[in-house]
Amino acid sequence: MATIQDVARTAHVGVATVSRVINENGYVKAETKDKVLRAIRELNYTPNEMARNLYHKKTGIVAVLIPVVSHPFFSEFIKETEKVLYEEGYQTMICSTFRQQNYEEHYLDLLNKQQVDGIITGVHTLDIKHYQNIMRPIVALDRRLGSHIPCVAVNHEKGGELAAEALIRSGCQKVIQMTGHRSVSSPSNARHEVFEALIKTHGIECINYLTKWNGFEYGDYSSAAEDIAEKYPDIDGVFATDIMACSLIHALAKRGKICPRDYKIVSYDGTFASRIPYPCVTTIEQPIAELASVCVGLLMDQIQGRIIKEMNIQLDVHFRQGQTTAS
């Protein structure tokens, strides 16, 4: 493979001149530039991108932290984020935490060691104190990491309200909602609070079922669904994320319970998983493509040194009427 020295020798110029041409940096006479470009073509020289990036102090890589990519919400978020990053000239590094706190620490370290230019994080494993002293580009999805880090989320209050209204409208008397651990400061907790309050206002029983901490694998959902189907055979209303809703519809069908005849259900997220069960599931959709594009935009602002005016971005949710609640 040809080196920069070979190019310099062939073009009869110094290495620094070749470097200036490649990096489009500093003055080079038109005639000299032509000679260098000709030598590059002739030798089929490819600049070592690592060396180029070191020179420009950028890697061209953004790390996206998620719990696990096989979860439909995160796979769709990664898909959309990768698409926008690609358009911005960045490659996407996928960083799953697999429930391990030390993984998240390791990924933060990638940023400190300048192996990536920025981080978009949708994970919740590490204490936020680890983020306090990081002054490099970070955007948080659905998590408050401190006033110096922008946070992007949907209007989860509205999401909880729309879900509760659908079940109330359907005449449910005993509903269950699946919640994650509230110890994490996430805007998404708000949907559970609003949901519960609204359900109770209407004199309806509300059970909060705590799912496994950071359990995002399908096996976690199906065992939770089995547990619920056994413990609460008389529930008639359900509010759960898409994939949890799929598991629960399966577990209840196994026991002869059919939706909407025996119970009603509203799912949350609006990923492809929400479109699998029949009858069509009533769903609160998060605008995943828009979440991704806002996250990338805020990260680019930081990378390119622009000032961020609004640190808390809230996007709208959308109610999709299905056949699993009364219309």
Next chain:
Amino acid sequence: MATIQDVARTAHVGVATVSRVINENGYVKAETKDKVLRAIRELNYTPNEMARNLYHKKTGIVAVLIPVVSHPFFSEFIKETEKVLYEEGYQTMICSTFRQQNYEEHYLDLLNKQQVDGIITGVHTLDIKHYQNIMRPIVALDRRLGSHIPCVAVNHEKGGELAAEALIRSGCQKVIQMTGHRSVSSPSNARHEVFEALIKTHGIECINYLTKWNGFEYGDYSSAAEDIAEKYPDIDGVFATDIMACSLIHALAKRGKICPRDYKIVSYDGTFASRIPYPCVTTIEQPIAELASVCVGLLMDQIQGRIIKEMNIQLDVHFRQGQTTAS
């Protein structure tokens, strides 16, 4: 942030000495090494990983090329691959082609420009001639890219055979299988050939339904499912990938057709999607975690300069009996 120069100044040594200590390369007196390490701790110095990697001629990054990450097979493959790469000390760059040939070219270029140390590719967009002259580490999942690139796949012939047997055993008379474009040289085509031959041997009608080229989004599957449900209302046996099977079960349920009463179905892949429908779907499972670990192993062999003896690795499939075919 402290620089290597600061460390050298504090430790009263030269920059080259600090570099030798950091990179554990070349002789440094124990006493001097202590002084350097003390200065590093004192100044809270983090070496720039890009510079280190440039020195070691490695990036610590592997690119995994897939059509799109929201497809359950690819999201599970990425999950397992990332897990194994992490254990090997590598980060995973996700490279989706989104149906664009130039994306695949761009990703190959990452390897040429030494932005990644190797590629694991599960995509089919680019002509294989682009791979002919690449002498850097590559492993192909389910695709033959040339005799110099190892190919990892399951025993798809066996997969097709097991699927056909299940539908024959169930007494089907008119079956449909969903196939991708055969123009691509992929070991996975074999399952369709074996399936069709075996079905026909038993005097059963076999329809081959060609799915959209590189259509891996859920919308592609659900429109194919609608089309099939309209065009072939009298099919009584189906062989399709998990996510296609999910779509078809939905489309047929919408028309009052219930499995296994009105038709039988066998799905392929064994991802979480195959566990969503009820009754439980009979499935031919690919060992995704094992595929990932073999791919990573073969890539590490190339990165570390070991000779690869077997260029075509074939893993076993597993038959999972569900309730959508006769047992």
